[in-house]
Each structure stands twice: as C-alpha cells, then as structure tokens.
Amino acid sequence: MxxxxxxNSPSRTGRLxxxxxxxxxxxxxxxxxxxxxxxxxxxxxxxxxxxxxxxxxxxxxxxxxxxxxxxxxxxxxxxxxxxxxxxxxxxxxxxxxxxxxxxxxxxxxxxxxxxxxxxxxxxxxxxxxxxxxxxxxxxxxxxxxxxxxxxxxxxxxxxxxxxxxxxxxxxxxxxxxxxxxxxxxxxxxxxxxxxxxxxxxxxxxxxxxxxxxxKLDGSLVYGMDIAMPGMLVAIPKACPVHGGKLKSFDAAAVSGMRGVKHVLRVDDETVAVVADTFWRAKTALDALPIEWDNGPNANVSSETIAEMLREGLSAETEYVGNRAGDAKGALARSSRVIEADYGFPYQNHAPMEVINATVLWTPERCEMWGPTQVAEAALTALATAAGLPVENCEVHVKRIGGSFGRRLTTEYVTMATLIAKQVPGTPVKMMWTREEDMVQGRYHPVTQCRLRGSLDADGNLDALHMRISGQSIMAYMRPSIMTANGDPVTFQGLMPDGAEMAIGYTIPNLLIDHAMRNPHIRPGAWRGVNLNQNAVYLECFIDEMAQAANVDPLVFRRKLMANHPKHLAVLEAAAKGIGWETTKPPEGVHRGLAQVMGFGSYVAAAAEVSVSAGRLKIHRIVAATDPGYVVNPQQVEAQIAGSFVYGLSAMLYGECTVKDGRIEQENFDTYNVMRLDEMPVVEVITVPSGGFWGGVGEPTIAVAAPAVLNAVFAATGKRVRNLPLKNIDLGTS
Amino acid sequence: MAKLNINGKVVEVDVEEDTPLLWVIREHVGLTGTKYGCGVAQCGACTVHLDGVATRSCALPLSAVTEENRIVTIEGLGAETPHPVQQVWAELDVAQCGYCQVGMIMAASSLLAQNPSPSDDDIRAEITNICRCGTYPRVLAGVKLAAERMTNRG
The missing domain is CATH 3.30.365.10 (Aldehyde oxidase/xanthine dehydrogenase, molybdopterin binding domain)
Structure with a gap:
C-alpha cells in the first residue's frame, strides 16, 4: 500500500x-x-x-x-x-x-x-x-x-x-x-x-x-473573505422576535457616520446598514434607533413553550409513527409500569463561519458568491429575489466554514439579494454578526417525550408507549412533505422498518406517536435532525427499563434485538470495544451504552465517565458504525470523533432559551460548546457489512448523549431527563 | 493614521482607533486568513501573534497596538517555509471545514514557542479555541507531533 x-511525499506537504x-x-x-x-x-x-x-x-x-x-x-x-x-x-x-x-x-x-x-x-x-x-x-x-x-x-x-x-x-x-x-x-x-x-x-x-x-496558510477564501473592487459590506438586523415586523428606523441618526453608505429596509422585518467595512457598518447598526412590532409572540417564553408541549404529552390527537400490538391496553393491564418524561431544548447550529453572501445585482444580471448546502435552491432564491430570469443568474459556490444543516435554507440568499438590488452595480457582501446568527438561526426543534413501559413476569419489555410532543421541522421548512396527519420525519430512528431510520427493538406492544406543537421559533435541520432527541428518549428509557428489570443494559437490549442483527452487531462491537463484559472499568469510572439507526447507517457508542464532587468527566468513548461501505476510513474516523464534539456540546451546554419572544443566547459566552480540555478519547470501530450505502456525518451524534447519560446514571444513580447537563446538579445522589 | 508592524512590514492605516485589530487586519490591510468567529474573544478564530504571544484580535482595539508591537498573522507564520505546526497539520489531515484552523495553528505555534514540550494537560488547558467540526483529537495529536519535531530539530 x-x-x-x-x-507524506514532499510534493504534497511542501506546497505550503x-x-x-x-x-x-x-x-x-x-x-x-x-x-x-x-x-x-x-x-x-x-x-x-x-x-x-x-x-x-x-x-x-x-x-x-x-x-x-x-x-x-x-x-x-x-x-x-x-x-x-x-x-x-x-x-x-x-x-x-x-x-x-x-x-x-x-x-x-x-x-x-x-x-x-x-x-x-x-x-x-x-x-x-x-x-x-x-x-x-x-x-x-x-x-x-x-x-x-x-x-x-x-x-x-x-x-x-x-x-x-x-x-x-x-x-x-x-x-x-x-x-x-x-x-x-x-x-x-x-x-x-x-x-x-x-x-x-x-x-x-x-x-x-x-x-x-x-486551509492551513489562510489562503482559502471562504464567503466571509470575499473581496472585490468597490465592494460594500451590509449588516442586517431582523426583528428579534421571529415573525415580528420592522416598524421604523431613524436612518438620519447614523447616515453621517464614517463609511456609512446606505441604511435600508430589506423586507418586512429587516433593516440593514451598508458601509465600506464591517466594523463601520456594525458601529452604525448598533447606534441605529429601530422600532419593532414584535407581534403576537412577544410574551412567549421557554416556560410557556414547555407548557404548550406538556399539554401534548397527554393530548388525545396523535399521529402514529410505529404501532404493534396494543400498547395502551397492555400498559393498562400491567402492574409493572415505569413512566418518565424527557425534554430536548432548542440548539443553534453555531457554525464557525456565520451566515454571509456576496451579491452583485444589475438590471440585467445577478450573481452570488458564498456558502450554501443547496446550490440549486440558492440559485432559484437568487433569481426570484433579483426579479430576473434564472438564466441571467449564477451562484458561485464556496467551500463552507462549517454548516451542520444551517445553510439548507436560502432565506439569507434572498436577504442579500434584496439588499444588493438597492445598490445596483455594486457588489455587496452581507455578513451577519455572531449575535444575529445566534438569534436568527434555524433551531434544532424543541420536544418533550413521555415514555411508559411495562415488564412481563420474566422482566421483558412487553409494552412501550412513546409520546413525542413538540415541534415539526418540516411543517416550517418543507411543508410539501407533510402528510395529512403530520410530519413523518419526526420518527427518525423509530420507524417500524426500512433502509433509513428503523428502530432496533422488537417490542410486542408498541406505540410511538407525535403531538405536533409548533412554537414560533423557526426550526431547521440541525446535524442529526430528529434522530438526536429520539435516541436520547428511547436509549435512556430502555436503560431505565433494564434497571427496573434489574438486568444488565446490554443483556436487556440483546433480548429485544434478535430480529435486528445489524443494529445488534454495532452495539456488540461497541460493548466489546469498551470491555463491557470482559474488563472492569478503572476505579470510580462507570459505563453506558446506546445504539440507533439513522441516515441509512447503524451506530452505537459505549462511554466511560466519572462524576466527582458533581463534576462530570468523560474519559473514553468507543463508537461502532456500519455504513455498509467505507470510502475513506480516516475521514470516517474524523466524522465520528467530531460527532461526539457536536453531540456532547449539545448534551453538556446546548440550550437556546426564549424570553419575551426572542432567543436569549447571543454568543459563545452564553452558548458554550465543548473545547479541547473536555474532549474524551474516542475509539472508532467501523464494521462495514456491505450491500447498502449509509451516511456517516450525522448518525453517530445521536448516540453521544444517551451513552454518556446512561453512564452518568451508573455513576450517580441520577437520571438526567432534560438537557443540557449544565442545568443539573450531579453533586448529591 | 496609525502604523502597524504586520508580518515584518510597517503598514499605515486610516482607521478609527476603536476598530478591533481583527478588522484592521482583514479589511484595511487585506489579510483575510485571520477569521471572525465571535467578536468577543471566545472562539479564537481571530488569533494572531502579538510580540510572539497568541492574542485574540477581535476584542483588541487598534488603540492598544503600536508600531513597536510585532504582529504576525497566519500569512506571516510560514512565510519562508511552512511552520512545523502547518506541516504536521497537513500530515495528520487535522482540518475539517478549516475555518477555525488558522486560529488553532496560531495558538499552537505560540504555545510551542513558550513551552517546547507541553504535556497533554498543558495542551488541553492552553488551546481553548472552538472547533465545531470537532477536530480536537487531531489538534492534540498535532501539537504533540509538532513539539517532537521541533525539539528534535533544535
């Protein structure tokens, strides 16, 4: 080989x-x-x-x-x-x-x-x-x-x-x-x-x-780095309450400031300052008097959203995603019912490169340079906003400084075009501030879940009802794929079968349903999408049922997974890798497991953690993946290791809260993410079994949190059912 | 007019003195390798060397810097030959999206200049830059390998 x-040849590395x-x-x-x-x-x-x-x-x-x-x-x-x-x-x-x-x-x-x-x-x-x-x-x-x-x-x-x-x-x-x-x-x-x-x-x-x-010598030009002769910079600010309107602004108050060229109404809810540089545009925007009409959602808070979702946990109307046997009947008859409520908060994608797009509009032609995950949709958005035939438009795609699903929507392309259209013939680079990026995101949806499970006389899980209540991404993002009853994408990882998102357990009496409750905060596809919360709900609750049955969590799962050999194979690989049944963890270290199928691949994780004086330390993760085929093993390894950073950042810190109708977290000082000092050792096992092609970038994120949370229970006896962990006191058990 | 010493050259800029050094470097000097990530010195994407020390330029006003201060950006780090950190970063394929990596490289090269043989704990404590792709394991491996290379060479 x-x-x-x-x-390692000099011709490659010597080019710097x-x-x-x-x-x-x-x-x-x-x-x-x-x-x-x-x-x-x-x-x-x-x-x-x-x-x-x-x-x-x-x-x-x-x-x-x-x-x-x-x-x-x-x-x-x-x-x-x-x-x-x-x-x-x-x-x-x-x-x-x-x-x-x-x-x-x-x-x-x-x-x-x-x-x-x-x-x-x-x-x-x-x-x-x-x-x-x-x-x-x-x-x-x-x-x-x-x-x-x-x-x-x-x-x-x-x-x-x-x-x-x-x-x-x-x-x-x-x-x-x-x-x-x-x-x-x-x-x-x-x-x-x-x-x-x-x-x-x-x-x-x-x-x-x-x-x-x-990427290593600074010469890669991301969308943020675009420079053109005569180019201006635009910084927008939209109504911080989603769906609210821009009432008025006092352009005269800032138009004399150095470098300021234009103060513009972009659309019904957005104003922008156009200047010769970012800092001058930002300085003027910060000084600009703006009046908002916050609209009907001005009093919404995290508490009112939680209340709205809580109602859905027991509501009659439901959309069934997976049904077998008679779960409600079996639960009603059982004398060993366990019940728990879980919740998963809003998350921001927070890619390192904030939203930006550079647009040059003339009456004949319109071009955009910048990042997008949906180049063809971006072109359509550009042409529509430009008011020009699509033949006269082009999107020059750039490599992207992180995205994680944030740039699957094109509202920012529209926004940049509407700005550039008001400055004909001049290239305008629209850049969001981190603060704007944080409050105008397309958030990982908020959901709650009530799980009720029962054990038969032999300690087997014989019934499970999983009621998810909360926000649909697709109702906002892609209404065309909604069915008459609801959002089928809600049930990622919980579907009865199929090659994409199938549940890995056979439970005689099973009911998984969804009560859609859509707050006004705009949702989006956040790396892992609905698999994230679904895996936390199911994998943590399976652990709860194993505990109630007084059975080892691996043994308990095996009994439910006989009909799901691919799911089971990765779980076994992760368990074996961490030494679940063969080696004792070091003193004070405890273990947890999780598995799920998503995006066509089978994934599992085993975690080792310790909790000392209320402080969690994640020591080691073993992750197993069966994506069918591995095209580049070292890139797969990088994606899987990175998945734990993304997934565990959400588990440890990730939470966008709502007050007075708007997202409260505006930057990394209040929306913390994992850094190097908290990074556990991640060992990646790939077990490609062939015959199918699964994805790699997302599925593993979903097992990061439940594997660690199950280990946290093993360490503390505490079930953490609402994320993030920063809100939970692990100090007293 | 303010004078700055950037990558060994003195440049003159006509900029308001409250402008953060980051934006002076990016927009007035035109070196865009140094990135904007947060503007509040949290993420480290804007890291440059100020008199050899890793410094977050997004929260440092122009008024705090004089011509006497030597500023080195990513464009000046490997200007003659690639810095060992850059070499190792290429060998280990550390970068994913790459956006934070210039800051990582500036932080790592500064750390190694001050502490040629850092322990794992030193590296974990000193490299506090944010990477959302999750390159941390390779960043850690990269700093260790670069340290080894630089020590052996020295």
Whole structure:
C-alpha cells in the first residue's frame, strides 16, 4: 500500500509556501483571490479551456485530473470521498487528482448532468456514489477507446494503470492527458459494470483530503473573505422576535457616520446598514434607533413553550409513527409500569463561519458568491429575489466554514439579494454578526417525550408507549412533505422498518406517536435532525427499563434485538470495544451504552465517565458504525470523533432559551460548546457489512448523549431527563 | 493614521482607533486568513501573534497596538517555509471545514514557542479555541507531533 508514502511525499506537504502570503497580499489589493497553489484554482481550471472527457472528468495535457464535485463541502470530507469514487473507476493516478466545484447555473444549462446538488441528510456520498462511479468508468472507457483508435487496435486489447494506457502486443503506451481531447468526441459506453468494492484500490483507502493546504496558510477564501473592487459590506438586523415586523428606523441618526453608505429596509422585518467595512457598518447598526412590532409572540417564553408541549404529552390527537400490538391496553393491564418524561431544548447550529453572501445585482444580471448546502435552491432564491430570469443568474459556490444543516435554507440568499438590488452595480457582501446568527438561526426543534413501559413476569419489555410532543421541522421548512396527519420525519430512528431510520427493538406492544406543537421559533435541520432527541428518549428509557428489570443494559437490549442483527452487531462491537463484559472499568469510572439507526447507517457508542464532587468527566468513548461501505476510513474516523464534539456540546451546554419572544443566547459566552480540555478519547470501530450505502456525518451524534447519560446514571444513580447537563446538579445522589 | 508592524512590514492605516485589530487586519490591510468567529474573544478564530504571544484580535482595539508591537498573522507564520505546526497539520489531515484552523495553528505555534514540550494537560488547558467540526483529537495529536519535531530539530 503506497498511500502512506504518497501522502507524506514532499510534493504534497511542501506546497505550503510564500505564495500563501502573496495570495493574501492580492486580496489586500482588492483582487478576487481564490485558492493559490493547491488545489488548482477553480477559475483557472475553467479558463484553461481544456475539453472535458465527460461531466465528471477533465484531464489536462500534463495528466492533471480534475474531478468535478457537485455536492457542497463544509468540512465533512465528502469532496475527497466522491473524488476517490470517480478516480477508482477512472483508474487514474490519485496523486494527480484535483477538484473543481460545480456551479448550479451550469448544472441547469446542462440539463442537470450533475443531478442533485443538495447536501444534507448525510447523503453526499450515498446519494451519488453510483452515478459518480459510472461517470469515472465511462471516462475511462472513452479514454481507452481514444488511444485504441489512434493505434488502430481494439480497445479490448488495451490496459490501464494509473492513467497510462498500454497496448501490450505492440509495446505502445500513452497517457490520459495525451488522448483526453480525442476522448471528448467519443460516444459514452453503455452497459458499464462497476467494480466490486472489494477490488477498490483508491476508494476504501485513507486518502488525505484534496482540499487541505489552503486551509492551513489562510489562503482559502471562504464567503466571509470575499473581496472585490468597490465592494460594500451590509449588516442586517431582523426583528428579534421571529415573525415580528420592522416598524421604523431613524436612518438620519447614523447616515453621517464614517463609511456609512446606505441604511435600508430589506423586507418586512429587516433593516440593514451598508458601509465600506464591517466594523463601520456594525458601529452604525448598533447606534441605529429601530422600532419593532414584535407581534403576537412577544410574551412567549421557554416556560410557556414547555407548557404548550406538556399539554401534548397527554393530548388525545396523535399521529402514529410505529404501532404493534396494543400498547395502551397492555400498559393498562400491567402492574409493572415505569413512566418518565424527557425534554430536548432548542440548539443553534453555531457554525464557525456565520451566515454571509456576496451579491452583485444589475438590471440585467445577478450573481452570488458564498456558502450554501443547496446550490440549486440558492440559485432559484437568487433569481426570484433579483426579479430576473434564472438564466441571467449564477451562484458561485464556496467551500463552507462549517454548516451542520444551517445553510439548507436560502432565506439569507434572498436577504442579500434584496439588499444588493438597492445598490445596483455594486457588489455587496452581507455578513451577519455572531449575535444575529445566534438569534436568527434555524433551531434544532424543541420536544418533550413521555415514555411508559411495562415488564412481563420474566422482566421483558412487553409494552412501550412513546409520546413525542413538540415541534415539526418540516411543517416550517418543507411543508410539501407533510402528510395529512403530520410530519413523518419526526420518527427518525423509530420507524417500524426500512433502509433509513428503523428502530432496533422488537417490542410486542408498541406505540410511538407525535403531538405536533409548533412554537414560533423557526426550526431547521440541525446535524442529526430528529434522530438526536429520539435516541436520547428511547436509549435512556430502555436503560431505565433494564434497571427496573434489574438486568444488565446490554443483556436487556440483546433480548429485544434478535430480529435486528445489524443494529445488534454495532452495539456488540461497541460493548466489546469498551470491555463491557470482559474488563472492569478503572476505579470510580462507570459505563453506558446506546445504539440507533439513522441516515441509512447503524451506530452505537459505549462511554466511560466519572462524576466527582458533581463534576462530570468523560474519559473514553468507543463508537461502532456500519455504513455498509467505507470510502475513506480516516475521514470516517474524523466524522465520528467530531460527532461526539457536536453531540456532547449539545448534551453538556446546548440550550437556546426564549424570553419575551426572542432567543436569549447571543454568543459563545452564553452558548458554550465543548473545547479541547473536555474532549474524551474516542475509539472508532467501523464494521462495514456491505450491500447498502449509509451516511456517516450525522448518525453517530445521536448516540453521544444517551451513552454518556446512561453512564452518568451508573455513576450517580441520577437520571438526567432534560438537557443540557449544565442545568443539573450531579453533586448529591 | 496609525502604523502597524504586520508580518515584518510597517503598514499605515486610516482607521478609527476603536476598530478591533481583527478588522484592521482583514479589511484595511487585506489579510483575510485571520477569521471572525465571535467578536468577543471566545472562539479564537481571530488569533494572531502579538510580540510572539497568541492574542485574540477581535476584542483588541487598534488603540492598544503600536508600531513597536510585532504582529504576525497566519500569512506571516510560514512565510519562508511552512511552520512545523502547518506541516504536521497537513500530515495528520487535522482540518475539517478549516475555518477555525488558522486560529488553532496560531495558538499552537505560540504555545510551542513558550513551552517546547507541553504535556497533554498543558495542551488541553492552553488551546481553548472552538472547533465545531470537532477536530480536537487531531489538534492534540498535532501539537504533540509538532513539539517532537521541533525539539528534535533544535
């Protein structure tokens, strides 16, 4: 295996150079600076005017292979995984692979040859693996055909290794770069057979990311870093009570301040200051007298929301997501019923790169530069707000400084466009402050859950009723997928069956239902979506039932999981990894388990924690994942380790509270997140069983909190049923 | 007009003196490697070296800095050859989205300048930058490996 040698070669790591500084200096002069040395700048590729082999593959005369990536890259690493899948079938030299991001206008002009660009639901790889591999295989076939035609030999007599085509019989060889232009004119093959993953040599390997080096010397231009000649900066402020209106503002009070160019009404609820720099715009916005009409939600608080949800816990109307037997009857008849209420608060995505978009509007044309997870929807939003035909618009996608689902909506594209439209011919970079980002988020929804379970005479779980009460994401975000009864996405991880989100237990009498209660706070898809709270509710309560039955939590689960071998396999792997049945934890250290299926993958975690003088320390996590196939093991490892940071940040600290109708937390000083000092050791076990393609970016987040909370119970005897943990005193047990 | 010494060059800027150094560096000097994350010195994305010490530039007004202070940004850190921290970051594929990593690298390189052989606990205590992607395990491994490299070289 040469991967290690290759990735450590000086040609890769030695590219960090003074040029990084020069790129920054270029930005200083107002140049539009893209990446500088590696990977190849996107624009430079387009300008090179090298004919593509096909939509996915461009090969330059020097044998550089450019692979087109249609899905957003926001740190999850799918850019590299997708390139590996194309390169695997292409059989090119991985060392020569670069990437280029696809723009949605181009996708539209070419009849969506790159298909869906939406990047959410852990679908970037599993949702496109087949057609990107087909793209690589087709390009290979066309390149070989081109060489064979030139030699006058049958293509079937030619072989390929690392981008070199050889005709053994005549002793001739050539490279992809030499025949790429001819290949462009060759008809794509039909009847492609993809490689068996067990024969992979590029995919399945721990390749380094293709997009790293410009992140390390500051030369990567994120949306926040865009600079253009004459560009202005806009900072908006929307009514802090969602759904409230902008009544009035006194532009004259700030219009004389240095650098201020415009004070604008953006829409019914938003005002913006446009200035020559961020700080001058912010200073003026802070000084701007604004009157809001807070509307009907001005008195809503976390307490009133909790009351609204509590009512739903026992309401008659319900939307059933999973039913077997007669749970209500069995519970009514049982003499061993356990009941508990849980709750999960609002969370902000809080990506490091705040919301931004740069838009240039003219009466003829409108363009946006910036981050989005939904490039095609962003283009539609841009054109709509611009009042221009979509043909006259383009979205220039940027690599994203974290997103976690926040940029699945496009309201900020609309906002930036409405601002730029009022400053025709001038590029306007709309940047939110962290404070605006925190109070105008698209929040992880708030829910509560009442669980009632009963044990039969043998201590088995014979009935479970799980009533979820709370907010639907899709009712706000995608009403088109709502059914007549409710939001089917509510039941992630709890569905009776299917390849996406199935429950891992067989319970004779089961009822899982939802009472939708939608407060005015705007919800969104937060990494892991509804799997997060559902896994806390179910996995912590299963632990409660095991405790009531006086049975080990692993043994208790096994009995319910006989019909769910894939769920059970990852649970067993995590348990084995932590030594659940084989080694005692160190003195004072206690263990907890959790498992769930989500986004097509099976995941489990085992945690070791200690609680001393009320202080929780998370020592070690063992995580097991079966995503079907692993395209890049070291990236999967990074996603899974990172999932614990995201999931445990929410468990420890994450909580957006509501007072006077508005979100109270405005920055990281009140919305704390996990730092390095609290990071446990995370051991990642992948057990890819093949035959299906699951996602990796999200599912593991959902087991982080319940595994730790179950360990906290083992350590303290306390059931933590409402997050975050910062509100709970673990000191006295 | 204020004078600043950034990456070994003296630059003149015409900026209100309450402007945070971060925005002077990004918008007036044009070096955008230093990032805005919070504006309240919580996240560390804006970390630069001020006379060799990791400093959060988003909450430091221009008035607090003079031409005598040596400011080094990410663009100046590996200006001649990549800093060992940058080298190691590439080798271990530390970055995910990368947005916080310039601040991480500035914090790590400052830590190693002051403490060439930090313990795990030293690193955990000193690197307080926020990463939402969750690169912490590789950050920890990266600082240790860079320390090893720099010590052996020295």
């Amino acid at each position: 040469t991967m290690q040698q290759r990735t 150079s003074r040029r990084g500084f020069l790129a920054g200096a270029g930005a200083a002069a107002g140049a539009f600076s893209f990446g500088f040395s590696f990977p190849l700048p996107v624009r430079a590729v387009a300008q090179a005017a090298v004919k593509e082999v096909n939509a996915w593959v461009v090969i330059q005369p020097d044998d550089t292979v450019i692979i087109r990536i249609a899905r957003a890259e926001m740190g999850q690493g799918s850019l590299t995984g997708l390139a590996q899948l194309v390169a695997e079938e292409l059989e090119c030299d991985w060392d020569k692979v670069r990437f280029e991001l696809v723009e949605p206008g181009e996708n539209r002009r070419r009849d969506r040859v790159w298909r869906d660009q939406s990047t959410g639901g852990s679908r970037a790889i599993r949702g496109s693996q087949e057609y990107v591999r087909m793209g690589g295989a087709a390009a290979r076939s066309m390149l070989v055909q081109a060489a064979a035609q030139g030699w006058g030999v049958p293509a079937g007599q030619c072989t390929v290794a690392k981008g070199v085509i050889t005709h053994q019989a005549s002793g001739r060889s050539t490279t992809y770069g030499a025949v790429a232009e001819v290949a462009n004119g060759i008809a794509p093959p039909t009847g492609i057979t993809l490689k068996d993953p067990k024969d992979w040599t590029i995919a399945g390997q721990p390749a380094k990311r293709l997009d790293t080096l410009d």
